[in-house]
Amino acid sequence: MKPIYLDYAATTPTHPEVVKAMLPYFTEVFGNPSSIYSYGLEAKEALEQARAKVANLIGARDEEIVFTSGGTEADNSALKGVALANESKGNHIITSSIEHHAVSETCKFLEKRGFQVTYLPVDEYGLVNPEDVKKAITVKTILISIMYGNNEVGTIEPIAEIGQIAKEAKVYFHTDAVQTVGHIPIAVDELGVNLLSMSAHKLYGPKGVGALYVRKGTRLVPFLHGGDQEKKRRATTENVPGIVGFGAAAEMAQREMGQEAQRLTHLRDRLIKGILERIEDVRLNGHPKRRLPNNVNISFNFVEGESILLNLDLEGICVSTGSACTSASLEPSAVLLAMGLSHELAHGSLRMTLGKWTTEEEINQVLEVLPRVIAKLRAMSPLMKK
Amino acid sequence: MKPIYLDYAATTPTHPEVVKAMLPYFTEVFGNPSSIYSYGLEAKEALEQARAKVANLIGARDEEIVFTSGGTEADNSALKGVALANESKGNHIITSSIEHHAVSETCKFLEKRGFQVTYLPVDEYGLVNPEDVKKAITVKTILISIMYGNNEVGTIEPIAEIGQIAKEAKVYFHTDAVQTVGHIPIAVDELGVNLLSMSAHKLYGPKGVGALYVRKGTRLVPFLHGGDQEKKRRATTENVPGIVGFGAAAEMAQREMGQEAQRLTHLRDRLIKGILERIEDVRLNGHPKRRLPNNVNISFNFVEGESILLNLDLEGICVSTGSACTSASLEPSAVLLAMGLSHELAHGSLRMTLGKWTTEEEINQVLEVLPRVIAKLRAMSPLMKK
Amino acid sequence: MPENVRTLYSEKVMEHFRNPRNVGDMEKPDGIGHVGNPVCGDIMELYIKVKDNTIVDAKFKTFGCGAAIATSSMVTEMVKGKTIAEALEISNRAVAEALGGLPPIKMHCSVLAEEALKSAIDDYYAKRK
């Protein structure tokens, strides 16, 4: 039986059509886009077409898109780039306590280099309160970075409201939209962001490619120094096939997003409802409505996430846990703790993220297997009797 | 007629076998290597096999290879990483005046951040004198960065000698080996380097992938902050297909390098000799012997490089100029000027770099076309009459 | 690619994880070991029955990852039939080795199993007093 993949938020397969679009750029149109002979100019042209497609997906202008090696580089270049370019203005950064590590670890790095970072709390649904952002702004604030859709619990933050506050306070505003781009409609002007991070492999594009939207006029020190590529905003020979793939994925998302989001929301809600009905002592994590169309995150009392994951894997179902199991640390998800979950519940959480190839049958299969697995694990749990 | 591509130093086509090796990792084994279910572990395994192949190519241990998004990121992370990690020890960096922009622009950035950089001169062949390195070392020196093979003129620097000096002085030593890896045999222990930069697309691997060799024990602040990937030395979801491609290219290079270098050296010398015989007032740039097997760099008196390049492109021959024509600046190659060439000669230089698909017939064709093109341009040159 | 590269754990670990031995409560145990806490994500309870200074039965209940469950299962298997003195000799490494090894980041689970056993034996001694 084909495995049931429910970890689309970790990474998506590259769509076969995307791979097909990329192929000519490995072996035929392989030129360096900086070269001025025909081979290079053809590659350059492909690059610019991809840029237009990505820009189009978020309502940006072509020249505001800087390609990167992924979401992490987009986040790092946004935060470090603004920090270095605006040191003379101030050293204060505002972020949330539920950011992806690509933002939170970068903030920790900046703290060591003399920057002050405010980590705003979230409510039980994982929502940042725009009023908190407003209150946190000081004369020294140079950047606000609040993620768009949370990668663990799927909560969608009030970005447009925060954007308004940032604009009024004349503070740069960055959002990590890695989980949202290509999944829900985005218009950078409505959001009022200066910077927005994307990653191709979260929307059926290839791994190792991303982009940072940089609003015209935003001051930023480049992250990669070297050649004059990307209008001197990011050096290195452009990953032409990867970028072409990102473009193809963006175009496909633009076309299919509306219908697909509807389909996934339906499956998502069926899965949530099914679990809540079939299994006792569970809790839906994240906001019930303001939520990514493909995200289900549930805590199961009395059992630990990795043991659920492994049991599901044995049944051919791929999911992920809230806690970072493979990391050396045994800390449970910082996101869930920030939302007020107990350690026990945070350790017992499971994330299931749906995607293009998820079917109704697969959801049914999960709803059949999961109660059995939970029952088995609860039977051996020392916490159960309490 | 198929164009004659003589710009392999700018970028190589991805070898069809490499593309074939990559393909399954886009759509089938697409898992996130950090995931602990089967899909992810299979991807992880592919990653580690590629790491072993790349390590093997340069005589390193697997765990000393950190994958990056290319040569530029490898250079940036080496220089910035050492600088940040060793600030308390000193703030002095030694480099050469013929480095690739990925090193020289990073040095300029570090100078703005309080570091002191010594740019060593080179001789007429582009060689750095190891004695100069020795003399430049002070108690504050934390890093020496000298490239291995020069990307413009092909000169191979005395890396092992400099490595010995660095070791004795207990200073970290980085070499940008982007043009050498996969083209001539490399053993990091013989070179005595702590850090070595590579880029897959210079050896028939894909664009957007590279690696930094980091000798065990070398202190480095990570360049990309975020998740725990690459043993916390570089965050971001691993570019599995790209890395697998790099591995395949490394394996192929290991296998074919010896014979290929011989073949190219022969063609290279035929091309050089042919030009020197057929055209007057030319000069070979770079060292006649200590030179990359595939590099030909010639200055043509009285004519400008771009106009030669365009004429050759019209005849289906892709080459590159010493000067950065497409950049906004009109400065001629800093490398050639550092080697003592006049501005006129620096503007009149042409780089032809050979590769896997270069044939004897192609070289003959170039030798037929080039004299005609030079003659045509010289006939319209105001410098000619002098 | 061989099938076994695709799991984080050895075949033996997965076997014990799939079919853990000696799971469940014990009626009137002679000793109860309780280690771990929810903060670190692993809790083990180990029950032993002792006769003539020999552990005649062992059971466990565990909240934790795959390795925690497998080490619990393995340690209960290992102690059965052993004298208290012999049981006290069982090190975390011995448990891990019996499982065909553990990933480095999971070695703490074997430590927990050793501690659970010692805690149960302590409890046995304490109760006897």
Next chain:
Amino acid sequence: MPENVRTLYSEKVMEHFRNPRNVGDMEKPDGIGHVGNPVCGDIMELYIKVKDNTIVDAKFKTFGCGAAIATSSMVTEMVKGKTIAEALEISNRAVAEALGGLPPIKMHCSVLAEEALKSAIDDYYAKRK
């Protein structure tokens, strides 16, 4: 993909680059313009023959990039048959436009062409005095 996206320059530029008009020396020119220098990589020499205040012939020699050669060729074409006064009206933009446009980083070549023409006319006046 249309063929024309593959060249940095417009078709017109490439046409003049391929087949530059009015290349070469001129016997006894009435005015010689000399602009540019090896440091910036472009040198233009422009020669004019003047009769009854009208430029009856123009030639050039140029060391430089594709755009430099094309603008030289174009400007010599444009001045032929023009009076001195009319020739002085030719701006760098007019040269660039006549070539179907130039990439922004190559606009300086058209400036050079305009300067070369003015320099040749200056020389013509100077010689007449």
